[in-house]
Amino acid sequence: MMSQGLSNMDPKPMNGSRVLVLGAGPAGTAAALELSCAGLEVHVVEKASKPGGQAGEYSCKATDQCLRCNVCLAQEHVRQAYGAEKSPKNITLHTNAELKELKQTPTQAGPVYTAVIDQLGQAEPLTLEVAHVMVCTGFDPYDPSDNNALGYGKIPNVISGLDMEKLSPADHLQPVLRPSDQTPPKNIAFIQCVGSRNEKPHRCPERTNYCSAVCCSYALRLARLIRHISAKTDSQAEPTEITVFNMDIQRFGRDFESFYAQCKEQMRFIKARPYQLAAADGDRVTVRYEDQPTCQQKEETFDMVVLSVGIRPNPDNAKVSAKLDLPVNEQGFFDTAGCLAGATARGGIYVAGTARAPMDIAGAIAEAQAVAGTIIASQPE
Incomplete structure (x- = not known):
């Protein structure tokens, strides 16, 4: 689903705070749902033609009982966030899209970021002003x-x-x-x-x-x-x-x-x-x-x-790292050493799921929800 009905002009977010999520896999989608429930406006940028990440290719492994592989949960999150009639109106999914540039503007309330997003089939890039960025770019088998x-x-x-x-x-x-x-x-x-x-x-x-x-x-x-x-x-x-x-x-x-x-x-x-x-x-x-x-x-x-x-690091990590000015570790994952709850050295930018380290679906979802909770807790009363 491409971002429909959204012009390249930057509309104001619903409650004054907007979050950019990079990646529509299990972590990015779980974060988007969590953030949307708190009333934040969420834009999810996915490089592929459809959401779901690697988990979209997995099969349910239930025998005569559920084996808790969490594939069903990840795929259900995708349906809830992007595919159902009652999907949250404050989540916008941009498929076939990629972050081109991120600029930071310091303010008294904290940094504000201007994200420039390239979209396949669109002559002009989309420009969004966001308060937070979550990197959930997943992994490469x-x-x-x-x-x-x-x-x-x-x-x-x-x-x-x-x-x-x-x-x-x-x-x-x-x-x-x-x-x-x-x-x-x-x-x-x-x-x-x-x-x-x-x-x-x-x-x-x-x-x-x-x-x-x-x-x-x-x-x-x-x-x-x-x-x-x-x-x-x-x-x-x-x-x-x-x-x-x-x-x-x-x-x-x-x-x-x-x-x-x-x-x-x-x-x-x-x-x-x-x-x-x-x-x-x-x-x-x-x-x-x-x-x-x-x-x-x-x-x-x-x-x-x-x-x-x-699991190997996403091959795009180095490119995203340069755009966000975020380091990667010797293994190629985003480096959040010394930071709590998925935070990074750059205020307002977070990393969750297998973009940070190898983990299973349940771990990626739980970590993304926790990071989303940190963002929600940081909102002004």
Whole structure:
């Protein structure tokens, strides 16, 4: 939805305070809803053609119970903010749009910013005067084709976690199928920490010796879903066998212990980080690894392999950083060290969600709502 009925002239905000939100993903959308409920006028600038961010491509991972992946919540926020008839009138979404420039004017009440926004299809940029700016520009999934040893894009049936999200049927009435021949896989391997926790990164200049904080949660939820769908769609067959290659499993969610215990009953976990994948007969995939407990080199063959890719900084962070005069850290995320509640060294400018650091959907939403609360609390009586 493009900003409709809004001229390039700057109309006055409803209550004297206007907020510019950069990014319409889970964090930006949650912030916009929170701010709008307090009566503030919110302009959301989204570079893509539609809102939702990466979460718009994810599938619900519920089996016979909700697994709290929060995809539904993020997508519902998008509908509430931009897609419903009763969407807040004080939220304006600008898609296919990008911040061109931000100028600061000091005042006694604090800085006021003039934002210049380029909009696709518009001859003239939109100019807005805003009191606050929230940076919620999200993240970029690691591209596993950077690592030749994993064969992504070359070996049939080696896919990423994001690819598996798209392969999972929304209605859960059809089995997951191998891309090469559209047959259900009997066994699948998940390889964790692809593009994360690596002291020798395959993509520069960002460093990747950090945990992406989401790979374990989405991989295990996807694995549970795949087994659930396979058992549901073919009651005569055994559920899909799942093997998870991992260095360790990071805790997530309130019921992690019971969830993980169920996973260990249903899946096989191998302490290893595979170093090479190879094509095998029948479009299968051979996984070569060093078994950590025995220090022996081993290999196994699977019908499919899923690469659990990690979170990388949005590639636009450097460009946005220059426009806002905000630093990024050595990993490429916006640096808010020494500041509280998403604040930055520039008054009135805040950062939330995966623009600041790797986190899951629930964390991004909660942080964005907290930062929005800080902005609301700063408004004059």
